[in-house]
Amino acid sequence: LEVVGLSFEISDDTSLAKRNIELFARRHGVTYPLLFCGSTEPVYTDPQLKSQLKNFYAYPTTLFIDRSGRIRSVHVGFRGPGTGDAYQREIETLYRHAEEIVK
Secondary structure, three states: OOEEEEEEEEOHHHHHHHHHHHOOOOOOHHOOOEEEEEEEEHHHHHHHHHHHOOOOOOOOEEEEOOOOOEEEEEEEOOOOOOHHHHHHHHHHHHHHHHHHHHO
């Protein structure tokens, strides 16, 4: 299983984005690579995401891609720990998707 985060930031300033991404990674204990993909402005997201992914409309969006490069599942949004049981169900669903593609 390989995890890579694609980060779209409010600003397209590379040095500011890098600082924000590093801060996010430290704050949330992220150990996988986070790649800066540009700003959230449509000029960046339309050609990079929307042309490749139907119905992309929110952050975060998680793509589960199998070994052959096929998108097996798309998960949009995230319910945090403050949502109680919804959070637990969401974590279980995400784990289930990951387990299915590594079998």
